[in-house]
Amino acid sequence: MKLLNFDEAQKLLQDYHLPGTKTRIFTSRREAKQFAQHLGFPVVLKVYSPLVLHRTERGGVIAPINNQPAFLEAWQKLAPFLKEPTRAGLIVQKKEKGLELAAGMKKDSQFGPVIMFGLGGIFIEVFKDASLRIAPFSQSTAREMIKEIKAYPLLAGFRGRKPIGEKELAVILVQLSRLSLDHPEIEEIDFNPIMADGQQMKIVDAKFLINEKS
Numbered sequence: 003m004k005l006l007n008f009d010e011a012q013k014l015l016q017d018y019h020l021p022g023t024k025t026r027i028f029t030s031r032r033e034a035k036q037f038a039q040h041l042g043f044p045v046v047l048k049v050y051s052p053l054v055l056h057r058t059e060r061g062g063v064i065a066p067i068n069n070q071p072a073f074l075e076a077w078q079k080l081a082p083f084l085k086e087p088t089r090a091g092l093i094v095q096k097k098e099k100g101l102e103l104a105a106g107m108k109k110d111s112q113f114g115p116v117i118m119f120g121l122g123g124i125f126i127e128v129f130k131d132a133s134l135r136i137a138p139f140s141q142s143t144a145r146e147m148i149k150e151i152k153a154y155p156l157l158a159g160f161r162g163r164k165p166i167g168e169k170e171l172a173v174i175l176v177q178l179s180r181l182s183l184d185h186p187e188i189e190e191i192d193f194n195p196i197m198a199d200g201q202q203m204k205i206v207d208a209k210f211l212i213n214e215k216s
Contacts, residue, residue: 003189005052006210008091014185015208018177021170023197023204025095029084031077034094035070044068044097046206047076049083051090066097098206100199101156101166105175107137107182107191115182119147119175121156122195137179144172157198164200171196171203189213 006014008027015022024041027050028034038045049062057063062083064076083090102122107115113136120132133150135143148157148168159165174196182188190211197204 003211004214006188006212007052008050008093011208011210014181014210015205018181020174020177020181020193020208021202021204022208023095023098023206025093027091027093029091031074031081034077034092035073037094038067038073039070041094041096043070043073045073046093046095046097047073047080048093048095049080049090050093051083054083054090095206098197098199098204100197100203101163102195103157103166103171103198104192104194105178105196106193107178107188109182109189110136115179117147117175117179117182120151121153135179137182139176139179141169141172141176144175147175148172159200166198166200167203171198174203174205187213 012022012025026037028037044066046063046065047067048057049060054060054062062080064079067073067076077092080092084092104120104122106118110116115137117135117137118132131152133147135147145168148154148171156163157166157168178191178193182191188210192209193205193207195206197206
């Protein structure tokens with residue numbers, strides 16, 4: 003399998019009205035710095051490369067970056083990735099706040115696309131707290147998925163936290179299921195994290211793994 007390139011991944015998010023954060027990819031430090039200034043600090047700088055599926059393990063993410071000198075220092079640290087023999091680039095995006103969620107898809111040989119939802123970041127691997135459904139499904143089923151995870155009280159507004167937008171999250175899950183069925187060449191999808199702060203919801207990182215034989 004291979005990683006879908008950055009531009010195609012961003013187009014899929016747009017085509018299915020999935021709320022990605024403000025993101026661009028660069029090989030030019032000057033252009034990247036200008037975009038970071040346009041976004042306003044803090045920002046995130048991270049590696050994009052077909053050979054780097056898990057950026058954190060490779061030291062390929064620096065965040066938060068709070069000012070221009072820190073941005074230039076971060077670029078210098080990650081610039082060696084640009085020398086790899088691939089179409090590598092460095093991603094600049096706005097640093098989003100909120101609760102980390104995750105959604106994804108894996109193709110099952112018998113059932114087809116299976117959609118997953120749970121807490122995001124490292125928590126999904128640590129707690130293994132996730133709900134699953136076979137695509138396609140309705141918004142009401144998506145709301146059931148959201149309520150099924152053990153960490154649901156965090157989403158509902160535990161101890162004064164702002165509740166996330168369950169309706170908006172349900173739309174993301176439904177659209178993910180539709181995308182998975184519309185594109186049978188996609189074997190896996192990973193939206194992790196999805197940042198939810200009670201006012202908005204943004205997909206910060208979106209990976210699509212493609213069957214090279216398709």
